[in-house]
Amino acid sequence: MRNFLKVAFFSLLVIGLFAGFANFGIPRIEPAPPPTEEKIDLGSLTMDQFLVLGEKIYKGKGTCTLCHNALGGRAPLLEKAAAVTAARLKDARYKGDATDIESYLVESMIKPSAFVVAGFGKKGTQDAVSPMPDVSAGSIGLNEVEIAAVTAYLQDMGGVEVTVEIPEDAGDSAAEDEEQQRKPYESAEDIISEIGCGACHKVGEDEGEQGPDLTKIGAIRSAAHIRKSILDPNAELSKGFEKDLMPNDYGTQLYASELEMLVEYLAKLK
Numbered sequence: 001m002r003n004f005l006k007v008a009f010f011s012l013l014v015i016g017l018f019a020g021f022a023n024f025g026i027p028r029i030e031p032a033p034p035p036t037e038e039k040i041d042l043g044s045l046t047m048d049q050f051l052v053l054g055e056k057i058y059k060g061k062g063t064c065t066l067c068h069n070a071l072g073g074r075a076p077l078l079e080k081a082a083a084v085t086a087a088r089l090k091d092a093r094y095k096g097d098a099t100d101i102e103s104y105l106v107e108s109m110i111k112p113s114a115f116v117v118a119g120f121g122k123k124g125t126q127d128a129v130s131p132m133p134d135v136s137a138g139s140i141g142l143n144e145v146e147i148a149a150v151t152a153y154l155q156d157m158g159g160v161e162v163t164v165e166i167p168e169d170a171g172d173s174a175a176e177d178e179e180q181q182r183k184p185y186e187s188a189e190d191i192i193s194e195i196g197c198g199a200c201h202k203v204g205e206d207e208g209e210q211g212p213d214l215t216k217i218g219a220i221r222s223a224a225h226i227r228k229s230i231l232d233p234n235a236e237l238s239k240g241f242e243k244d245l246m247p248n249d250y251g252t253q254l255y256a257s258e259l260e261m262l263v264e265y266l267a268k269l270k
Contacts (some may be wrong), residue, residue, distance in 0.1 A: 047152070051153050054149035054151070055200045061146070094114065095115070097179070100116070109135045109136070112133075112134070131199035131208060134195075184257065192262070201213065202215050210245065219269075226263050
């Protein structure tokens with residue numbers, strides 16, 4: 001009887017410690033809304049302020065510098081994108097509808113495959129398909145005002161005349177859009193497609209090469225490790241890869257249920 005009581009006491013103690021650790025020792029993942037649009041009073045903006053807004057979106061919500069930087073070499077630099085537009089419009093490989101610098105820059109953000117700079121296309125497409133997502137959709141979701149601001153910033157950065165006009169009738173829609181949260185993604189494949197995982201990783205049908213190969217990640221990494229790598233990508237780097245190449249804000253871009261769905265999917269890739 002004494003031994004039974006000892007075993008029962010020890011079992012209850014272990015269960016209590018485990019429950020306490022599970023509730024208080026493990027950081028909780030709370031659902032968070034996706035990035036939202038700027039509250040913009042367009043009627044009072046000067047062009048200088050509009051350019052500042054464009055730079056903020058370019059370096060922030062638009063996540064442009066994630067790939068368009070000198071460190072990673074994953075996408076062409078954009079400092080002179082406006083200046084070389086004329087040559088790209090005449091290039092035989094160009095398959096878009098733009099007629100000038102402004103329309104080309106807008107098109108390059110929403111239809112990036114209209115012209116792919118040599119060496120920066122998806123593997124196996126002979127530079128016919130860009131790995132870049134449509135910035136007006138998915139987790140980036142720039143609205144018309146934000147795209148116009150980024151376009152103006154790119155023109156200014158490229159040293160050409162800024163032809164973008166500050167929109168006059170989009171202020172109310174920007175405020176309304178801010179209050180709307182997107183619908184949750186329905187599958188892990190949707191998440192991978194919309195947030196552009198395949199631009200850097202081999203996963204699904206995508207052949208990105210700038211990040212670790214995820215096609216069999218579940219065979220070498222646990223679900224807990226995968227989750228931590230998504231939430232804090234610099235915590236433990238895979239051999240051969242540098243810091244700050246992967247965004248560290250997926251904890252706010254994804255709802256908690258989406259994060260777990262993605263982790264479960266990746267953990268089963270064996």
